[in-house]
Amino acid sequence: MLLTPKSELDQRIHRLQQLLAQEGIDGMIIVQNADLFYFAGTIQRSHLFIPAEGKPLLFVKRSYERAKEESALSEIIPLDNPKDLPAMLAAHGFTYINTLGFELDVLPTSQFFRYQKLFSGIRLVDGSSLIRTVRAIKSEYEIGLMKRAGEQSRGAFDYVSQCLRAGISEVELASQVEAFYRSQGHPGHVRTRGFNMDIGYGQLSSGTSLAIPSFFEGPIGGTGLSPLLSMGSGTKIIERDETVFVDYVGIREGYMVDATRVFCMGKLPDHLVRAHEVSIEIQHLLKTEGRPGVTGGELYEKAVAVAKKHGLSDHFMGYADQVSFVGHGIGIELDEWPVIAKGVKTPLEAGMVFAMEPKFVFPEGAVGLEDTFVVRPEGLEAITEYEEGIIYLP
Amino acid sequence: MLLTPKSELDQRIHRLQQLLAQEGIDGMIIVQNADLFYFAGTIQRSHLFIPAEGKPLLFVKRSYERAKEESALSEIIPLDNPKDLPAMLAAHGFTYINTLGFELDVLPTSQFFRYQKLFSGIRLVDGSSLIRTVRAIKSEYEIGLMKRAGEQSRGAFDYVSQCLRAGISEVELASQVEAFYRSQGHPGHVRTRGFNMDIGYGQLSSGTSLAIPSFFEGPIGGTGLSPLLSMGSGTKIIERDETVFVDYVGIREGYMVDATRVFCMGKLPDHLVRAHEVSIEIQHLLKTEGRPGVTGGELYEKAVAVAKKHGLSDHFMGYADQVSFVGHGIGIELDEWPVIAKGVKTPLEAGMVFAMEPKFVFPEGAVGLEDTFVVRPEGLEAITEYEEGIIYLP
Structure with missing residues (x-):
C-alpha cells in the first residue's frame, strides 16, 4: 500500500x-x-x-x-x-x-x-x-497519482465501448463499468466535501434521462433508481441513435480525476453533433487561456461567450436548471478549489488541478466532454486524455 | 420509480x-x-x-x-x-x-x-x-422494502459462491459481487449519518486481512486499497482454507439491510469453526431474548456472557481494537437507532429494525454472521435469512 x-x-x-x-x-x-x-x-x-x-x-x-x-x-x-x-x-x-x-x-x-x-x-x-x-496546489507526487487515475478512466472508456449494446439498461451498463473501475483499484467511494453532495461512482445516463435535473450541483441529472439518490443511472433502456453520457471519477491511491465522454450507437441529430463541436471549441479555448493569474470567473465568462455566439446559451451547463460553473477543483475530494465559476476572483496558480466540463443539455439528450487539467507556468496540461469527439459505435 | x-x-x-x-x-x-x-x-x-x-x-x-x-x-x-x-x-x-x-x-x-x-x-x-x-420505528411499508433488500442480499451470497475461486484478489471478487448488487437496484452509495463514517458497499476481506483494525466503527477492519479508505477489500489474494468474510449492505428503493456470511474453500482450523458455532448460539439467543421492553444494553451483555462462557472474550467484536456493540439500527442510513451496545438503556419497541452481528476475530481470520431483524410484539422477526453456517465451497 x-x-x-x-x-x-x-x-x-x-x-x-x-x-x-x-x-x-x-x-x-x-x-x-x-x-x-x-x-x-x-x-x-x-x-x-x-x-x-x-x-x-x-x-x-x-x-x-x-x-x-x-x-x-x-x-x-x-x-x-x-x-x-x-x-x-x-x-x-x-x-x-x-x-x-x-x-x-x-x-x-x-x-x-x-x-x-x-x-x-x-x-x-x-x-x-x-x-x-x-x-488546491498539488505537488508533483500528487499529480503523478492523478495521472495514474487518468489511465484508469481511459481504460474505462475503452471498456464502455465493449459493453454498450442497444437494449441494455442504464444501471446494468453502470454495474459493468463501475466493476471495471473497482477492479482497477477504485475504492468504491467518491469523496465529496459539500454537505448533501451524495454520489456513487458518477453519472451514466442516456437520451432523455440526461435532461432530468437533480439535487446534485452539476449540469446533468439523470433519474437514479429512487428519490433517495435521484441522479445518475436508472432503469431506462439504452437505445440506438441517442447519447450515452459517461461521467465517472477515476481513483488511484485516493487521488481522483473526473472525465466525461459521450457515446452513441448509430447517429445523432445535427444540433447535438454541432453542440458537441462547440463543447470541444470551448475546451480548447479554455485550455489555451488557462494559466497562472487568470481567474476562474474570467474562464467561465469565456466559455459562456462561446456558447452565446453559437446560440446555445439556454442549453449550456444544464437545461431549465442550469448551473453557473464550468469546472471544479479535484484531488482527494470531488469538490476542491479552485472553482471555475461565475464571479470567482481568485487567480489560478501553478499546481492547481481542476476538471473542466463544458456540456450542453437538450430535452432529448446531452453532449460535451470533461477532462482534468493541471495549471503549469505556461498553461494547462491535460491529466486525462481520450478521443474528444462523440464515440460512435456500430 | x-x-x-x-x-x-x-x-x-x-x-x-x-x-x-x-x-x-x-x-x-x-x-x-x-x-x-x-x-x-x-x-x-x-x-x-x-x-x-x-x-x-x-x-x-x-x-x-x-x-x-x-x-x-x-x-x-x-x-x-x-x-x-x-x-x-x-x-x-x-x-x-x-x-x-x-x-x-x-x-x-x-x-x-x-x-x-x-x-x-x-x-x-x-x-x-x-x-x-x-x-427508528419502521412502518410495514418500510419493512416491506427492507425485505426486498434482503432478497438482494440472498442473491448476492449465492453469487459469491459462483465467483469465489482460489487465487482471486479481494478487490477483484469485490468488484464482481458489488456489480451484482448494483445490477439488482443498489444505488452504489451507502448512506451513513456519523461524521467520517466513510464506506463503500461494505466489507469483503479474507484471512489475515480481517484482523487488521480500521478507523471504521466495526469489528472487522481489512486493509483497503489506500490509507484514504483503510478498510475493506485490498489486493490480498484469497487462498484455500481461510475465511472469506462478506459483509455487505443490500439496498432497494433506498432501504437497506445488513447481512454477513463467511465462506471457505476447503477447511478451517477447529477454533474458528467452534467460534462460528458460538456466533450462531449468540444470534439464536438474542433472537429469543429480543422483544419490546428489553434494552440494547441487556442484549449486548447477554452476547458478551456467551462469548465469555466459551473463553472467547478477547476475540468478540474485534481483536486488539474491540468495539462495544453487537448490533445497530438500519433503514435509510447504516447507523440508525437503536444501538445494541454496552450501557444502552432505551427499551426496544415494536417496529424497530436492527442488524445483529456477533463476530469473532483472530489473527488468522474472522467468523460470525449478521442478519437484520424487526422487533415484533412477540419477538424478533428476521428480514434477512440465509444458511447460517460457514459456507464451504470445493
Whole structure:
C-alpha cells in the first residue's frame, strides 16, 4: 500500500503553518478524514493538532497501531478520550493557544459545541478555507497519482465501448463499468466535501434521462433508481441513435480525476453533433487561456461567450436548471478549489488541478466532454486524455 | 420509480410533531438528504419546515419541478435564497416561532452559524434525536422494502459462491459481487449519518486481512486499497482454507439491510469453526431474548456472557481494537437507532429494525454472521435469512 512520504506531509504542514501565522491563528485541530489523510497520511480516528509553529501532534483513538504504520509524522500519541486534549496540548508545551482553527465547513454543529466547551476561553475559528487553499496546489507526487487515475478512466472508456449494446439498461451498463473501475483499484467511494453532495461512482445516463435535473450541483441529472439518490443511472433502456453520457471519477491511491465522454450507437441529430463541436471549441479555448493569474470567473465568462455566439446559451451547463460553473477543483475530494465559476476572483496558480466540463443539455439528450487539467507556468496540461469527439459505435 | 405514499409522510410528520410539542419546540427545519427523503419523499435541494402544529412547508431551491413530482406533500414552494426563509414562514402564518429545531448532529457548523444569523432572536436547538427516534420505528411499508433488500442480499451470497475461486484478489471478487448488487437496484452509495463514517458497499476481506483494525466503527477492519479508505477489500489474494468474510449492505428503493456470511474453500482450523458455532448460539439467543421492553444494553451483555462462557472474550467484536456493540439500527442510513451496545438503556419497541452481528476475530481470520431483524410484539422477526453456517465451497 502506498504511504504518503514524509517530505510531502512536511511541505503541506509547512504551507498551512504559514497561513495560520498570517491569519493570527495559533493552531488547528483537524478531524475530517480527507484532511487527516492529507496532513497526516492516515484516517485512523484522530485529532491532528498543527500549531502555527512547531511539530504537529497526531492524537489517535483507533487504531493507534495502524496510524503508526500509515503516518510518517513523528509525534503519534494514543488518546482515548478527546476530553484530555487540552491537557495533552499543554503537556506538549502548547500553553499559549488563544485562537484555534477547526474545519467548520464540515464539522457537525453538535461536535463543535463539544469542542467549544472543552476549549473554553479559547477563540474557535473556521480554518477550513486555509486548508482548502493549501490543498488546491498539488505537488508533483500528487499529480503523478492523478495521472495514474487518468489511465484508469481511459481504460474505462475503452471498456464502455465493449459493453454498450442497444437494449441494455442504464444501471446494468453502470454495474459493468463501475466493476471495471473497482477492479482497477477504485475504492468504491467518491469523496465529496459539500454537505448533501451524495454520489456513487458518477453519472451514466442516456437520451432523455440526461435532461432530468437533480439535487446534485452539476449540469446533468439523470433519474437514479429512487428519490433517495435521484441522479445518475436508472432503469431506462439504452437505445440506438441517442447519447450515452459517461461521467465517472477515476481513483488511484485516493487521488481522483473526473472525465466525461459521450457515446452513441448509430447517429445523432445535427444540433447535438454541432453542440458537441462547440463543447470541444470551448475546451480548447479554455485550455489555451488557462494559466497562472487568470481567474476562474474570467474562464467561465469565456466559455459562456462561446456558447452565446453559437446560440446555445439556454442549453449550456444544464437545461431549465442550469448551473453557473464550468469546472471544479479535484484531488482527494470531488469538490476542491479552485472553482471555475461565475464571479470567482481568485487567480489560478501553478499546481492547481481542476476538471473542466463544458456540456450542453437538450430535452432529448446531452453532449460535451470533461477532462482534468493541471495549471503549469505556461498553461494547462491535460491529466486525462481520450478521443474528444462523440464515440460512435456500430 | 417508487414514490413515498402520502399516508407514510403524514404519519411520520405526525409522530415528529408529537415529539416537538412534548419538547416545547415550535418547529424544525430539515435539510439533510436522508431526513428530507424520510419526511418529504424527495432530496431535491430544500428546506423542509415542520411546525409542531400545522402543515409542513417544503421550500425548494433545485429542482422545484422534480420535487413536485417526487413529494406527496401539499405545500411545495420555490425558494431560491434561504435568506427569505424567515419572511416566508411569517407569510405562511408562523409568526410565533420561539424555538426552532435543526439537525445539529449532521449540519456543518458554518451552515449553522448562517441560520443563527438568519433567525436572530429565535432559540435554535438540536432536534436530531427526535428525528432519529421517529425514524427508528419502521412502518410495514418500510419493512416491506427492507425485505426486498434482503432478497438482494440472498442473491448476492449465492453469487459469491459462483465467483469465489482460489487465487482471486479481494478487490477483484469485490468488484464482481458489488456489480451484482448494483445490477439488482443498489444505488452504489451507502448512506451513513456519523461524521467520517466513510464506506463503500461494505466489507469483503479474507484471512489475515480481517484482523487488521480500521478507523471504521466495526469489528472487522481489512486493509483497503489506500490509507484514504483503510478498510475493506485490498489486493490480498484469497487462498484455500481461510475465511472469506462478506459483509455487505443490500439496498432497494433506498432501504437497506445488513447481512454477513463467511465462506471457505476447503477447511478451517477447529477454533474458528467452534467460534462460528458460538456466533450462531449468540444470534439464536438474542433472537429469543429480543422483544419490546428489553434494552440494547441487556442484549449486548447477554452476547458478551456467551462469548465469555466459551473463553472467547478477547476475540468478540474485534481483536486488539474491540468495539462495544453487537448490533445497530438500519433503514435509510447504516447507523440508525437503536444501538445494541454496552450501557444502552432505551427499551426496544415494536417496529424497530436492527442488524445483529456477533463476530469473532483472530489473527488468522474472522467468523460470525449478521442478519437484520424487526422487533415484533412477540419477538424478533428476521428480514434477512440465509444458511447460517460457514459456507464451504470445493
